[in-house]
Amino acid sequence: MYQKISKTILGTATALALVASTAAAEELRAWNIHTDGHPNTAAMDRFAELVAEKTGGDVNVEVFHGGVLGSQPDALEQVQLGAIDVGNFNLGPIGPIVQEANLVSLPFIFKSVDHMFRVMDGPAGEKVAMGMANAGIMPIGWFDAGARSFYNNTGPINSPDDVAGMKIRVMNNDLFTGMVNAMGGNGTPMAFAEVYQSLSTGVVDGAENNLPSFQSVGHFEVAGFYSLSEHLIIPECICVNTALFEGLSADNQAALVAAAEEASVYQRELWAEQTQASRKAVEAAGVQINEIADKGPFQVAMAPVYADYLAANPSMVELVELAQSTE
Numbered sequence: 001m002y003q004k005i006s007k008t009i010l011g012t013a014t015a016l017a018l019v020a021s022t023a024a025a026e027e028l029r030a031w032n033i034h035t036d037g038h039p040n041t042a043a044m045d046r047f048a049e050l051v052a053e054k055t056g057g058d059v060n061v062e063v064f065h066g067g068v069l070g071s072q073p074d075a076l077e078q079v080q081l082g083a084i085d086v087g088n089f090n091l092g093p094i095g096p097i098v099q100e101a102n103l104v105s106l107p108f109i110f111k112s113v114d115h116m117f118r119v120m121d122g123p124a125g126e127k128v129a130m131g132m133a134n135a136g137i138m139p140i141g142w143f144d145a146g147a148r149s150f151y152n153n154t155g156p157i158n159s160p161d162d163v164a165g166m167k168i169r170v171m172n173n174d175l176f177t178g179m180v181n182a183m184g185g186n187g188t189p190m191a192f193a194e195v196y197q198s199l200s201t202g203v204v205d206g207a208e209n210n211l212p213s214f215q216s217v218g219h220f221e222v223a224g225f226y227s228l229s230e231h232l233i234i235p236e237c238i239c240v241n242t243a244l245f246e247g248l249s250a251d252n253q254a255a256l257v258a259a260a261e262e263a264s265v266y267q268r269e270l271w272a273e274q275t276q277a278s279r280k281a282v283e284a285a286g287v288q289i290n291e292i293a294d295k296g297p298f299q300v301a302m303a304p305v306y307a308d309y310l311a312a313n314p315s316m317v318e319l320v321e322l323a324q325s326t327e
């Protein structure tokens, strides 16, 4: 008798638990601009798998690749509103929304990718993360996006003078238009998805990006010169809508953070491999990779971008100094 009752109770409890967990299961939609074969696509898929595994199915992430949920500036707005829950974002287009994020969009602020990660893992990175979280875009993992360099189809770029007169596509941020304009060029913000056609029809003369992205969306087919200016080292995030994250149980929050950390480690491994592989692939396709012997003149030409930005945003001076003084 006892056994029978307890079985019934247990059965009911299990059924209730199932109902409860079904009702509480969070179905998240994630934005990713990249296509198959790009390290970030693999890392976002890994993140989704890990979240399901670590939350025992309480939280499920469906990743929409290839930017099908919209351009990056639009997707950022959607995450702020909670219409998209998660995204792999570059911090460049976050600058117009979150002032602290502009730290990483100042040209030549970091000495290397390692230096960038040391800054992001320290107090300056914490300030950037807080600013983002307060704006509704909470970073829970940092991805490597290497360094961005200029590419075009008329010849190698060796000095800022070579950029003068060129129309160069940049991501959406006044700092980037200012950066190109400081060299006498014409910085033109444009959605990533439009760059291929704009390069091939001559709407723009060039663009700037890291090697994996230059390859993955075929820009190398319409821009035969890639010059290693490495003027921007901008991290990327796995970011979650802040209110949604805060509404999760403590266990599920921890699971999401652990999943993002693991996916970020994986992404950084893939990134290093892909950077080499992309360089080889585009060279094999006929792209001329141009080493720039002296990047000093680029730094000098872009220095007014810093001065103007800090004059207009004095509250950023301390954060910039904190980053610059990080060993």
Ligand code: BDP
Residues within 6 Å of the ligand: 033, 072, 088, 089, 090, 145, 171, 191, 192, 208, 209, 210, 213, 236
């Ligand atoms: C890629 C970034 C992506 C940007 C893109 C761009 O990963 O987030 O949207 O550059 O240039 O490297 O727009």
